[in-house]
Amino acid sequence: MRKNFNGQIILDTYGYNTGLAIDPIEKKPLYQFYPTTGVLSFGTLGCNMGCQFCQNWQTTKNKSDPKSLNYNSPQDIVALALKHNCKSVAFTYNDPIIFFEYALDCAKLCRQFGIKTVAVTSGYINPEPAKEFFALMDGANIDLKGFSEKFYAKNCLAKLEPVLDTIKYVCNQTNCHVELTTMLIEGENDSEEELRAECEWILNNVGADVPLHFSAFFPRYKFENRKATEFSTLIKAYKIAKEVGLNYVYTGNITNIQTSTTYCKNCGKGVIVRNGYQLLEYNLDNSGRCKFCATQCDGRF
Numbered sequence: 001m002r003k004n005f006n007g008q009i010i011l012d013t014y015g016y017n018t019g020l021a022i023d024p025i026e027k028k029p030l031y032q033f034y035p036t037t038g039v040l041s042f043g044t045l046g047c048n049m050g051c052q053f054c055q056n057w058q059t060t061k062n063k064s065d066p067k068s069l070n071y072n073s074p075q076d077i078v079a080l081a082l083k084h085n086c087k088s089v090a091f092t093y094n095d096p097i098i099f100f101e102y103a104l105d106c107a108k109l110c111r112q113f114g115i116k117t118v119a120v121t122s123g124y125i126n127p128e129p130a131k132e133f134f135a136l137m138d139g140a141n142i143d144l145k146g147f148s149e150k151f152y153a154k155n156c157l158a159k160l161e162p163v164l165d166t167i168k169y170v171c172n173q174t175n176c177h178v179e180l181t182t183m184l185i186e187g188e189n190d191s192e193e194e195l196r197a198e199c200e201w202i203l204n205n206v207g208a209d210v211p212l213h214f215s216a217f218f219p220r221y222k223f224e225n226r227k228a229t230e231f232s233t234l235i236k237a238y239k240i241a242k243e244v245g246l247n248y249v250y251t252g253n254i255t256n257i258q259t260s261t262t263y264c265k266n267c268g269k270g271v272i273v274r275n276g277y278q279l280l281e282y283n284l285d286n287s288g289r290c291k292f293c294a295t296q297c298d299g300r301f
Contacts, residue, residue, distance in 0.1 A: 017044065018043050025087070029250070032300070034088065040080055044094060049158045053220060077089060082115070091120065100129065100133065107136035119137045123163045125162070126162075127165065134170050134174045137174075141178075142163070143182075144182050164201070164205075171210055190233050200244055210246075211250065212241055213252045214249070215251070216233075234254060238251055270283065271284050
């Protein structure tokens with residue numbers, strides 16, 4: 001995605017978009033970041049990881065000429081977001097770390113117009129650029145793809161430790177709202193031992209209030225002969241996370257009201273009741289407090 005041009009490394013995909021669309025923010029997935037609002041979503045080509053199960057492999061593994069795609073400058077992105085009343089802009093579909101310069105130019109301009117910025121990322125980034133990148137992000141969903149170095153090495157062609165470092169940094173040292181996602185692949189990253197270790201790490205390193213999503217895998221790319229994740233596998237992970245003590249746990253890619261709902265961490269009542277991306281009940285006041293017991297729900301509202 002980068003090349004040497006007259007002695008300088010340039011981003012060849014700058015401005016060339018894949019998947020420019022308006023999504024519900026819940027699709028990112030971000031369940032506690034301005035719920036029900038619209039987000040302008042886009043990505044480019046390429047990735048900095050080699051996931052054998054990539055759900056967006058047609059673009060992340062694509063080596064065609066980016067100039068065959070639509071071009072949108074940062075000014076165009078802001079104009080589209082304003083035109084369609086989008087609360088935020090999301091850098092997604094492929095990892096924005098790959099289009100670092102383009103994402104940051106868009107983010108800086110979004111800030112000037114009061115548009116929130118969202119990164120959907122693997123968190124596989126060095127510490128110094130992470131500071132520059134996340135300083136301009138209002139929200140992020142970081143993909144914690146598994147919880148073993150073996151899984152990352154074998155299936156992602158990457159390492160776990162840098163991802164954990166990024167999660168700790170963004171959660172503990174920035175103002176960025178963070179939610180985490182783990183896509184469960186049966187037989188690869190869904191053992192009870194690994195799931196419990198992941199949830200305990202989250203609890204001990206970033207706290208009980210960071211939302212965690214367990215999403216279902218569907219056969220794609222080099223894992224196209226694997227079976228899709230059973231709902232029972234997601235429920236197992238959901239229950240483990242709750243047992244460990246995480247306050248906000250969700251399941252994704254399979255619709256279920258009980259495990260899509262945000263519960264008050266004090267009284268336990270449903271404060272945001274969902275059926276997938278559909279809102280059924282909203283029991284928070286304007287500042288994000290539970291209408292039943294006045295406890296603040298963690299997030300941005």
